[in-house]
Amino acid sequence: MKLSFHTDAATLNVDIDNLIIAGWAGRDLAAIEHHIEELAALGIPRPSAVPLYYRVASNQLTQSATVQVLGGESSGEVETFVFNAGGELYVSIASDHTDRKLEAHSVAFSKQACIKPVAAVAWKLADVAAYWDELVIRSWIKENGNEVLYQEGTLASLRTPQDLIAGFTGGKDILPAGSGMTCGTVGAIGGIRPATSFTMELFDPRRQRSLRHTYEAEILAEVA
Template sequence: MKLFFDLISTRAATQLVTVNLQQCIVAGWAGRDLAAIEHHIEELAELGVPRPSAVPLYYRIAANQVSQDDALQAVGPHSSGEAEVFVFMHDGQLMVSLASDHTDRKLESISVALSKQICVKPVAREAWPFAEVAAHWDSLILRSWIEEDGRRVLYQEGTLASLRPPTELIEGCFGAAGMPPDAGMTCGTMAAIGGIRPSTNLEMELFDPILGRRIHHAYRIEVLPEIA
């Protein structure tokens, strides 16, 4: 699966880079506060969502489920997205972008892995070198909005200080060898304001308050009928 990014750097002119993605990993349960993770696991368990077998947990997603389109499809009205940092390698260097872990919330109560694997993962079209944000990583802000009753509603907002750094997640998934050049990984998310709920659209951004720039992406889901 080929992904195309406008690589935006403070050190060079914007350039178009291509990534031949063969592996996609969603890092789940990636928060730094283990007590908060356990509380969230217990909350989801009350809704019938099975406990994870490990924390963090690395879900493998089919590479052909990754898309940079802004019009996508999902079966049934039960899915919604979550904004996450997306990291990948280019020319031996780690790059940072933005993605949505779009998930089937109805299927989630049966299998978290399948609920993630069945849905397309939208990815933004811009990226930054990780080296340019590593020193102030915790200050980066992740936000998302959904549309409810015709209004744009803030759905998620928080700094990356609440999540494990991507270098830690990469080592946990791939070991000391690091991320392969054909892989991409989402790096966890924060709680939804007002609770997780289905939505046919998501607007999201990764904002850097130090360098004053942002990566933005939005997409809408066409709901396909569930045929029994």
């Protein structure tokens, strides 16, 4: 999938043909257990390993502001998105939009079923790696016409990209060329629930800058 990212120096045109969703990526085992229980309340089974690397078709990536989903049971999750461009790692944000009804049957299939929105701006990972834990991910949804804070937390609660990459590659410190990985999320404030409007942000408190992306989900009717 061809994506374009604006950076401080240039525009990157990147072909992503290998998409990895790093699930259960928290550092705090108690927090992971909380998220597992949060999903278990929706009938979603426990993971077979922690962290767990789901594979999703790269053509599910999009930078569009509008996506289509089947039925009204899906929701977004803000995650950092790390990718290899020209032998260097960059970071952006993505939403691991997931069908929660299907997730109760198969997490892997539920992730494949939904498109994954990605922002169109990125930073060099090296520029923020020294204070990675201070970065904040947030998301908002619209409920009854109002924008509501849905997720918020520092990246200190999640494994670093280097740790997740090493776990996936067998010890290497960089993703293969053409690869992108989402790096875990934080819990939903008030519980996981569907929404058709989703705004996500990666905030850098030292440089007072943000990566943001908003998308709207058009619900397609389920027919049998």
